[in-house]
Amino acid sequence: MDDLYRELILDHYRNPRKKGLLSPADIDYEEDNPVCGDHIHLTIQLDENNVVRDVGWEGEGCAISQASASMLYETLIGKSLDEIRKISKDDILEMLGIELGPVRLKCALLSLKVLKAGAYGLTAWPGEEED
């Protein structure tokens, strides 16, 4: 448990970064995880070179899903859409630094799924694109 709820994750869960939706937004997308009802709504503003100028989000759910969103979305500022496209499931797991069972994996990956669906219309779960 100490591994799963390590301090960095709890810190992002309790004090999420970049909370609050942006308006207007160039990317605006929200989705639920039907298994547990986790919810994430992401908004992104881009500059003229398709580089992220600002990001804001709202969400509800378990510690893993919300901390994952806080940690991931904070890092998007200054990245181009091309760079963001390369973010993978493994990057998220590395960022969280924890081992997850199959059900909790979906909690961890919802933030990336919302990002990819909003930015590129990719609706598959990260890591399951080939299925």
Next chain:
Amino acid sequence: MKHDFETPLDVAAVRADFPVLEREVRPGVPLVYLDNAATSQKPLSVIEAMNDYYRRYNANVHRGIHKLSEEATDAYEGARKRIAQFINAASYREIIYTRNTTESINLVAWTWGQANLGPGDVILSTEMEHHSNIVPWQLLARRVGCEVRYVPITEGGELDMEAFHQMLDELPVKLVAVTHMSNVLGTILPVREIVEAAHAAGAVALVDGAQSTPHIPVDVQEMDADFFAFSSHKMLGPTGIGVLYGKRAILEEMPPFLGGGDMIKRVELGKSEWNDLPWKFEAGTPSIAEAIGLKVAIDYLEGVGMENVHAHEVAITAYALERLAEVPGVRVLGPSDPTRKGGVAAIVMDDAHPHDIAQILDHEGIAVRAGHHCAMPLHQRYNVVASARASFYLYNTFEEVDRLIEAIYKVKETLTF
């Protein structure tokens, strides 16, 4: 902790019959199994009875003129008679084997429902149903053009009986389909009153007994339900077998469900003649070992006594509700009177998502279920996305409740802001 609750059971002796309860989830962390509403553990006698079938008399039933097939048929059909006796059915012909409660309810939808319902007819269900007593009726409504309506539940987790009677009066209800015991709230419904009112309104009544049959005495004749469905795996038996009880007169009139071997008397290329009850509804080679396992599970439960099983669960649940009430920020959905509900506590905590609760409990060796428990409309009713459900059975102890409470304090320490 010291307490005044008493159980009629020798729980240590009961526990010794269940091999899995000896195991540790991780070194030094013994299993506390509180996910019984999802599925129960199995006593050694059930496991061995199924082994014995495969080792000594594995054969297909109803066909072979040989020793093994006769033994298998006797055991398989003997189990049916034992089940009939257990729920006090008038005849073994009213006991149809299915895979589980879900299949039992779908069988009724596809046969009785398909033949008897049409545009303008209403199926009356409730807001506290498991999805298996909602979705088959929604699918049927789509096929035949009838409508499904739901009786609301009160804030305290009881069925709103005033609304039930009013809906029954005002709507053209042909079928009332209700649960006997809620899988989330634990609420025990007044099924006798519900069935009687349904009949007075000219409707047929189906009762979902998945949660009640394992935990309280069931008498289908006293209840007077037209259909009653339950699963083996929640009552110490194996997965893969369930039961649909139906009143003989209604079953006789119903068209068959799946077609194939065993459900026919005579087949010609142009037409077929259906078998007698209950085999009319049982196409193909059935779950033979599983029926035998279910019979031995019933032997076990009756050996303990269903009244004692229930009394034990009332005591454990009362203790759990009392201790949970001590924990600030913890709420239990449903009735607070342990004598009016099954052994279930669906927990909602401030600041902690049910998945996080379940994860931290799992670390302490405690198995609970987190999520919507196949009852999304119910959770919507209480404006929560999900809950963490602890559910008890005859082998759970007061000490296990203490471990649950300790672990819930750990959840609070870890996740509270």
